[in-house]
Amino acid sequence: MKLIITALALSFFSLFAMPLICQIVEEDLSINEDVIKRKYEEAVSKFNSLDQASSIYDFNEIIVILEAAFKDKTIDPSLIAYLKHSYDFRAQIYFNDGDLAKSEGDILSIFDQDMDYEPPKEASVKYIRLFDKIKSKMTGFFSVITNPAGTRVYLDEKQIGYSNTPVLRYKIGTYVLRVAYEGYQTEEKTIEINSGQTTKISIELKRTAAALSLQTSPAGVEVYLDGKYNGTTEGSAGEAEAARLKGLGLDAAKCSAAFKIHNLPLGRHKVELKKPCYQDSVITLDFPQPEDYSLNPVVLTTSQGEVILQDTPREAEVFLNGQLQGKGSLSLKNLCSGPYTLTVKFRDGKYIKQFNLKKDETVYVSPSKKPTVLFGGLMKTGEDISYDSPLVVKTSALLETIQTLNVYTPTIRERNEDKELTTDLMRIGENLEGITIEPGIVLDPVTAKLKNDLLNKFEADLLLFLINTGEFEYSMILFHSTHGAPDVASFIYEDSADGADDLEKTMRKLDVIPEFQSPWLGFYPVEPVSGEGMLVIEVRDQSPAAKAGLSVGDRLLFLNARRMTDRRRYDEVLMQLKSDDDVSLKIDRRGSVMDLNIKVETAIKTPQQTYGIYYFNRALAEIISGKEADSLKDSDVTLPYLKAVLFYYMSAIEDGQKTLLSINDKRSDAVDSGLIELFKSILALKAGDIQKAEAEREKYLKYPDSRLYEKNGLPLRLIEKYGIYP
Numbered sequence: 001m002k003l004i005i006t007a008l009a010l011s012f013f014s015l016f017a018m019p020l021i022c023q024i025v026e027e028d029l030s031i032n033e034d035v036i037k038r039k040y041e042e043a044v045s046k047f048n049s050l051d052q053a054s055s056i057y058d059f060n061e062i063i064v065i066l067e068a069a070f071k072d073k074t075i076d077p078s079l080i081a082y083l084k085h086s087y088d089f090r091a092q093i094y095f096n097d098g099d100l101a102k103s104e105g106d107i108l109s110i111f112d113q114d115m116d117y118e119p120p121k122e123a124s125v126k127y128i129r130l131f132d133k134i135k136s137k138m139t140g141f142f143s144v145i146t147n148p149a150g151t152r153v154y155l156d157e158k159q160i161g162y163s164n165t166p167v168l169r170y171k172i173g174t175y176v177l178r179v180a181y182e183g184y185q186t187e188e189k190t191i192e193i194n195s196g197q198t199t200k201i202s203i204e205l206k207r208t209a210a211a212l213s214l215q216t217s218p219a220g221v222e223v224y225l226d227g228k229y230n231g232t233t234e235g236s237a238g239e240a241e242a243a244r245l246k247g248l249g250l251d252a253a254k255c256s257a258a259f260k261i262h263n264l265p266l267g268r269h270k271v272e273l274k275k276p277c278y279q280d281s282v283i284t285l286d287f288p289q290p291e292d293y294s295l296n297p298v299v300l301t302t303s304q305g306e307v308i309l310q311d312t313p314r315e316a317e318v319f320l321n322g323q324l325q326g327k328g329s330l331s332l333k334n335l336c337s338g339p340y341t342l343t344v345k346f347r348d349g350k351y352i353k354q355f356n357l358k359k360d361e362t363v364y365v366s367p368s369k370k371p372t373v374l375f376g377g378l379m380k381t382g383e384d385i386s387y388d389s390p391l392v393v394k395t396s397a398l399l400e401t402i403q404t405l406n407v408y409t410p411t412i413r414e415r416n417e418d419k420e421l422t423t424d425l426m427r428i429g430e431n432l433e434g435i436t437i438e439p440g441i442v443l444d445p446v447t448a449k450l451k452n453d454l455l456n457k458f459e460a461d462l463l464l465f466l467i468n469t470g471e472f473e474y475s476m477i478l479f480h481s482t483h484g485a486p487d488v489a490s491f492i493y494e495d496s497a498d499g500a501d502d503l504e505k506t507m508r509k510l511d512v513i514p515e516f517q518s519p520w521l522g523f524y525p526v527e528p529v530s531g532e533g534m535l536v537i538e539v540r541d542q543s544p545a546a547k548a549g550l551s552v553g554d555r556l557l558f559l560n561a562r563r564m565t566d567r568r569r570y571d572e573v574l575m576q577l578k579s580d581d582d583v584s585l586k587i588d589r590r591g592s593v594m595d596l597n598i599k600v601e602t603a604i605k606t607p608q609q610t611y612g613i614y615y616f617n618r619a620l621a622e623i624i625s626g627k628e629a630d631s632l633k634d635s636d637v638t639l640p641y642l643k644a645v646l647f648y649y650m651s652a653i654e655d656g657q658k659t660l661l662s663i664n665d666k667r668s669d670a671v672d673s674g675l676i677e678l679f680k681s682i683l684a685l686k687a688g689d690i691q692k693a694e695a696e697r698e699k700y701l702k703y704p705d706s707r708l709y710e711k712n713g714l715p716l717r718l719i720e721k722y723g724i725y726p
Helices: 002-029 035-046 050-071 077-096 100-113 125-138 239-247 392-399 412-417 419-431 445-457 498-511 544-548 567-576 618-625 643-652 656-662 673-686 690-700 706-710 716-722
Strands: 141-149 152-155 158-162 166-171 175-182 186-195 200-205 209-212 222-225 228-232 259-264 267-274 281-287 292-294 303-308 318-319 323-327 331-335 338-347 349-357 361-364 371-381 406-408 461-470 473-480 487-492 523-526 536-538 555-559 580-588 592-599 615-616 637-642
Touching: 035 077, 050 077, 077 100, 077 125, 100 125, 141 175, 141 186, 158 166, 186 200, 200 338, 209 281, 222 259, 222 673, 303 338, 349 361, 349 406, 371 392, 371 419, 371 445, 392 461, 392 498, 412 419, 419 445, 419 461, 445 461, 473 498, 487 498, 523 567, 544 592, 555 567, 673 690
Parallel strands: 141 200, 209 292, 303 361, 371 406, 371 461
Antiparallel strands: 141 166, 152 158, 152 175, 175 186, 209 259, 222 228, 222 267, 267 281, 303 331, 318 323, 318 338, 338 349, 461 473, 473 487, 523 536, 536 555, 555 580, 580 592, 615 637
């Protein structure tokens, strides 16, 4: 009785535990090549060690998992081999145990995967005989002959080979045969594959497309069909065609071999032929019938031009598409027509011009030092950077008219070869998504590095690109090489003649020449609490003073032989200077008196003002002029890009309350929050409220640009007392 109960319990447990075991097996095994491979090798090892009874369970696991994946069409092709071999080993185990029905079933499963499968040589002779017997019984042969030959052959949507090849072996049954060849109509028919017999099928395909054969003189011409590259003509015509070509007045040695374009849809097509140093040839052809067409050889004519550089300094290096051509004023003759980038490098700047040289054209260039802006195209959320939209084409045309900047747009080749370029631009744009219409944006560190890397790669000072912020709303984003926050100018644009007005108005802001032309030495002295001369509290990097060796902490005793006793005297001497003047300084450096000489530059060459980017600050323009900004000329209201110069304007306004009222009246869209906190601190100082001034100062010190206004930690009281400004 106990034995019966035990048996029933085991049966009951097996019924309910089996799904759980299968689930555990499936979870443990999973569709993973490494796991399947390990399990398969363990099973083969057991099989070879004559532990076949144990190995069958391992093969079962592999087959269950891979069969399910095969039915769901989720199996990796690399795993199908494990499935076939597992069937084979299990069939051998069944055969050795005398279960021929199950053995034959696994052999048939192999044929479902691969009709050419062969059992391993190590298998028993009797098993191999059974395998061959079943294969012979369950398979037949067929051949497919088509015109044209080499069509793809499918049985029930599975490609099994090509037509006009040796006889194919396949599992017996009824199938839908389909043959397909590009440029011809696909044909289908039902066929029977019978055991041991060969089924022969012949099909004549109906042509649906045309073909074109052409030659060019010279060879090496790129062929474009309807705007898409199709190949390049190669070789030579050869002696067989010499007589025909001679009759056409052509030299066979200079003509290419025949270039064929197959599978042309019927109708009209445009063929473009392009080769460097030759004029493009464009041919429009009509193909009314599915036939072969041919053209007489197309002869391309040479296309060259020249570039002449005028008024170029003798030491300036001239580059064309990155290749050094020489120095100074050059005449570059016999240049192949096509796109060029001309770069002239001076000792302290460069000039860039991009142009498309046409046949017999002469391009005259008078280079001048300018900052370089890298144009990054248009970014739309979820799309790639665009360089060919109507807006970008219009913007590029406007950029070409700018006089104060070099404009560089990455070439098609650069964009195709430099895959990181578009990615980096889009990552910068994504950082601005949703806030692009607000000025004063600060980039995160990663994006800021991307921006600097891009500028360094193209040796540019500024990065400009457009962002789509609404249906017809856009923002022009302008980054400076040394400044954290970009300038942002929003505008409306529609793809129509009227829609360009706002864009042109915005673009004109890039081409404003600064008003500041005052002499610049690049250092800032203040009256010391005690001692002679004036104390130097800052020396700008790369400034004339820095090049002359002046250092922070030096005391300026004489400037151009005039004793320096106060700020007024310093300003009087400074305003008498002109660009390129030589200035003599006598300084006291920690008790040692020494002489220095400085070459004067103008304010436009300072790091803050060198890049020619100037925008309206309407709130300040109204305050400074006392008029409505819209009624003023550009020259009256333009302000330099860097906010340090804005600070100078703000701190110089006598009635600071006007600016504060403007801020509160929401007319301060060009003033960021950091400047507002700074200016509130200045107003508090003027009012004598030291506590409030320090509180506001603590707020603005948190902004990334605060160092521009701090002047190496100089207290605001000194700014207020001595009028120090950037």
